[in-house]
Amino acid sequence: MMFISTIIISAALILIDLVPLYKQQEWKIFFIYSFFLLFIVVLGLLADFNVEIPSPSKPTKDLVSLIFGLKLE
Amino acid sequence: MQKEIINQKQAIVLMVTFIMGSGTIVGTGDKSGQDIWIALLIAMAGASIIMAVYARIIKLFPGMDLFDLLDKLFGRILGKFIALIFTWYLFHVGLNLIRNTSEFIRIISLDATPQCVIALFTGVLIAYALRCGIEVIGRWVSIFFPVIIVISITLSVIAVDMYDFDRLKPVLYEGLKPVLSDAFGIFAHPFAETVVFLGIAGCFQKQSNPHKIFNIALLIGGLYMLMLAVRTIALMGPVNKSLQMFPPYITARIIKIGDFFQRIELINAVIIVTAVFTKVTVYMFSFAKGMSYLLKIDDYRTLSTPLVFFTAAYSIFLFDNALFMVKWALNVFPYYAIPFEIIIPLLVWIAAEIKARNDKKTTSQNQSTNSSGSNAGMQC
Amino acid sequence: MPKHKNSLPTVSISNKKIIMLKSLEDNLKQFEDIFQGDDSFMARHFACVRKNKSLKFCLLYLDGMVDAAILDNSIIKPIINAHLPDDCEANADIIINQVIFSHYAKKSQESDELLSAIIMGDSVLLIENCYDAVIVSSKGWKSRTPSEPEGEKLIRGPREGFVEPILDNLALIRRRLATPDLKYKEMTIGVETKTKIGIVYIEGIANKQILAELIERINKVEIDGMVLAGSLAELIQDAPYSPFETIGFTERPDVAVADLLEGRIIVLVDGTPITMTLPYLFEKFFQSGDDYSLNYLFSSFSRLLRMISFWLTITAPAIYVALTTYHQEMIPTALLMSILAAREGVPFPTIVETVGLLVIFEILREAGTRMPISLSNALSILGALVLGTAAVEAKIVSATVITVVALTGLTGLMTQRIKAPIVVIRTALTLLAGFMGLYGILYGIIFVTLHMCSIRSFGVPYMMEFTSLNPGDLRDTALRAPIWFLRHRPKLVSSSNKTRQANRLGQ
Known part of the structure; x- marks a missing residue:
């Protein structure tokens, strides 16, 4: 589901933004843009296969409890 | 690209909606119980100090956002x-x-809908808002702000005969400590988050007074939060409140007018979603500005779209469950935010004061008056 | 505004040019060559007889475009009867100054000017032994008299509407505005049609930047022909892909004059009784000329009704779908029971039912718009009886959906002028509601309002009056304050001259 949604969104974004960027030959932003798009699709794929991706919430929780000596559940 | 400008009123309204945004979903702290209003007042007092710092930074270098400023101050x-x-x-x-x-x-409401669909829909909305630009968001929020205020005051007023103010007693039964702890949480959670506005300060009208913006926004936003907190406690009592995952939302469920209008909590959801949308948009706007500064791209708008969708897609992996999400927001975030909400602004402020003083000296020596270009143009 | 990448090659009316020569016969032959195949092209030969010799003339015109009485009495008769001095050589100036009885006569050698004069219904007089031809005004085509426009009726307004010829429309405006500050700038659009475009504004009140922008945009248009005001509007308006119109249309001279007084600019297009007014902001959709002649409380009430209707017509089916599909708990129990009872036995899901009926309603509306009156009975029978009653009884649709769609249609009729956005937004919201419930509707409305805030009409923000956070600005938008409060022209629309009336309250 997520994969399909991201594919649809990426396709729309390619039509709306990437094609004009390609035509204007704005290479820098073109590559950054496509890099992020690729990332989005990969995220969609991973979400559908229930792959765990490192999330910042656990490490930040541990960091905060380490520094301030708090017990957080 | 024409520079975008939001005027003072719009900035205030944007900031108030921003402040209203967070308190409405996960609510304010749950340790102080019925004394939450004291915690709120303490938090407001604390926030007024740090907001003065934010406002001072903007005042010293008007028309510049944080990222331009960092470049100028720290090399x-x-x-x-x-x-x-x-x-x-x-x-x-x-x-x-x-x-x-x-x-x-x-x-x-939508327990059957996959979360990614909702997240990506939200992404579409934010991406569109960012493409329109902050000026449009400023105008847009000016339409929705009166609506939000009217709805929430109406909700509070029609429930007035259901309030039980005895639930606010006893005052400070468990001492000051849990109250202070909550005050710190509230300070960090909606109020000091206004640090984000440093990122969009470049869009404030030059003649607007940032101190005024921050103070009025703090006052209105604080009063709104106070109304919400008192309403929640007076309707549910502290124990019930601490059992709920989204207390401000649930309070509206108790409110009813006659037999016909009941279960009107979805109207509350309108406020919540609108306010949170405004808040995310401001965050993502600053984020897009920051990224375009880091990647040295002039036009943040084109870049903002993939950034927003990336954020929306990644948000699915952020927490395992909703409980952890709420706990993180209430317990971890206040500490986590200290460097960003207090330390960095203080550093920037000190550096800015020094820089401004040096600039003044050099300009007075050179006797040169650099008149900054006035930002004329059509604006509303 | 859209860029015109494929600009048309600029061609004149005809590739052939006329080079005026001395001999009348040669000149006439050139004209006949150009109008070859057009049997309505007429050349009337006559002569002015003097003592010893006669001076030959030839009058060229298109039959049907000219007023025969003008030709007879103002051109041919005076020339034939003329007593020209003997030593007079063929001279266009003398003919113009001493002979022709016409308010407009001009000598010319320009090929384009001569040809377009003939085409537009003027006549061209060729003179023997003369390089100049004389253009004489003789337009005589028929136009209708001003009548009340069907689409824009007022209870307490004048019964006059614009007509097709551009100058008649200008006259209708000028009759109501006796000031020399009323300016009229004429331009032409269309390589083939040469349609006249008239920009009307009041100097000192209209915003000069907007005027300059408008002229620039009109100049950029390169097109073969311009038949309707609507297509010109689409070419020059802001946000061309948006369903919202940023240029207004009116058929009423009184409305046009009121707009001019507010600092707006009127664009007349020759051949259409519809004029454009700009800049056009969102609140204009909800204003009617009647608002200013009826009681202010009643007008305010009507305006609020129109606004509520607008929001109802775009959200009613969506809210119904959302409530019945996702948020049943919000519906009071008694109502929920009756909705369920009505839905019993209906095979389709609510979303399909609603969208289907909405489409059918639009079909009925579209069928009714351009239908001869004799058939309208059949339409109402089909619509009311077959759809309304039979379909419910046959359990194809439920009665509640019919009610909701009827409410949608009714409120939609109240806000006729916003037709395009309404249809688009309503459909989108209904689908979103089927997908995400009330949150879908909320997201949709946020999207739409963001879009409306992002539009500008000639530099003026579309939602300006609603976003100013100044309650005073609502006095002539959502409400209609008593006339003596409406002392100022709208900001940004007009130039610096803002005050409209003396301060009656003495404040």
């Missing part, structure tokens, strides 16, 4: 480094907020 490398840290913070909170919204909607 290329250190400036980039601080900008990187701050951008990370913007990204992380943006992630959280998108996750909050999608989790909230999914739990409240």
Whole structure:
């Protein structure tokens, strides 16, 4: 589901933004843009296969409890 | 590209909606119980100090946003480094907020809809808002702000005969400690988050007074939060409140007018979603500005779209469950935010004061008057 | 505004040019060559007889475009009867100054000017032994008299509407505005049609930047022909892809004059009784000329009704779908029971039912718009009886959906002028509601309002009056305050001259 949604969104974004960027030959932003798009699709794929991706919430929780000596559940 | 400008009134309204945004989903702290209003007042007092710092930074260098300022104050490398840290913070909170919204909607009503769909829909909305630009968001929020205020005051007023103010007693039964702890949480959670506005300060009208913006926004936003907190306690009592995952939302469920209008909590959801949307948009706007500064791209708008969708897609992986999300927001975030909300602004402020003083000296020596270009043009 | 990448090659009316020569016969032959195949092209030969020799003339015109009485009495008769001095050589100036009885006569050698004069219904007089030809005004085509426009009726307004010829429309405006500050700038659009475009504004009140922008945009248009005001509007308006119109249309001279007084600019297009007014902001959709002649409380009430209707017509089916599909708990129990009872036995899901009926309603509306009156009975029978009653009884649709769609249609009729956005937004919201419930509707509305805030009409923000956070600005938008409160022209629309009336309250 997520994969399909991201594919649809990426396709729309390619039509709306990437094609004009390609035509204007704005290479820098073109590559950054496509890099992020690729990332989005990969995220969609991973979400559908229930792959765990490192999330910042656990490490930040541990960091905060380490520094301030708090017990957080 | 024409410079975008939002005027003073719009800035105030944007900031008030921003402040209203967070308190409405996960609510305020749950340790102080019925004394939450004291915690709120303490938090407001504390926030007025740190907001004065934010406002001072904007006042010293009007028309510049934080990232331009970092470059100017700390030089290329250190400036980039601080900008990187701050951008990370913007990204992380943006992630959280998108996750909050999608989790909230999914739990409240749409339990059969996959979360990614809601998150990506939210992404579409934010991406469109960012493409329109901050000026349009300023105008847009001016339409929705009166609506939000009218709805929430109406909701509070029609429930007036259901209030039980005895639930606010006893005052300070458990001492000051839990109250202070909550005050710190509230300070960090909606109020000091206004640090994000440093990122969009470049869009404030030059003749507007940032101190006024921050103070009025703090006052209105604080009063709104106070109304919400008192309403929640007076309707549910502290124990019931601490049992709920989204207390401000649930209070509206108790409110009813006659037999016909009941279960009107979805109207409350309108406020919540609108306010949180405004908040995420401000965050993502700052984030896009930060990224375009880091990647040296002039036009943040084109870049903002993939950034927003990336954030929306990644938000799905942020938490395992909603409980952790709420706990993180209430317990971890206040500490986590200290460097971004207090330390970095203080550093910038000190550096800005020194820089401004030096600038003044050099300009008075050179006797040169550099008149900054007036930002004329059509604006509303 | 859209860029015109494929600009048309600029061609004149005809590739052939006329080079005026001395001999009348040669000149006439050139004209006949150009109008070859057009049997309505007429050449009337006559002569002015003097003592010893006669001076030959030839009058060229298109039959049907000219007023025969003008030709007879103002051109041919005076020339034939003329007593020209003997030593007079063929001279266009003398003919113009001493002979022709016409308010407009001009000598010319320009090929384009001569040809377009003939085409537009003027006549061209060729003179023997003369390089100049004389253009004489003789337009005589028929146009209708001003009548009340069907689409824009007022209870207490004048019964006059614009007509097709551009100058008649200008006259209708000028009759109501006796000031020399009323300016009229004429331009032409269309390589083939040469349609006249008239920009009307009041100097000192209209915003000069907007005027300059408008002229620039009109100049950029390169097109073969311009038949309707609507297509010109689409070419020059902001946000061309948006369903919202940023240029207004009116058929009423009184409305046009009121707009001019507010600092707006009127664009007349020759051949259409519809004029454009700009800049056009969102609140204009909800204003009617009647608002200013009826009681202010009643007008305010009507305006609020129109606004509520607008929001109802775009959200009613969506809210119904959302409530019945996702948020049943919000519906009071008694109502929920009756909805369920009505839905019993209906095979389709609510979303399909609603969208289907909405489409059918639009079909009925579209069928009714351009239908001869004799058939309208059949339409109402089909619509009311077959759809309304039979379909419910046959359990194809439920009665509640019919009610909701009827409400949608009714409120939609109240806000006729916003037709395009309404249809688009309503459909989108209904689908979103089927997908995400009330949150879908909320997201949709946020999207739409963001879009409306992002539009500008000639530099003026579309939602300006609603976004100013100044309650005073609502006095002539959502409400209609008593006339003596409406002392100022709208900001940004007009130039610096803002005050409209003396301060009656003496404040």
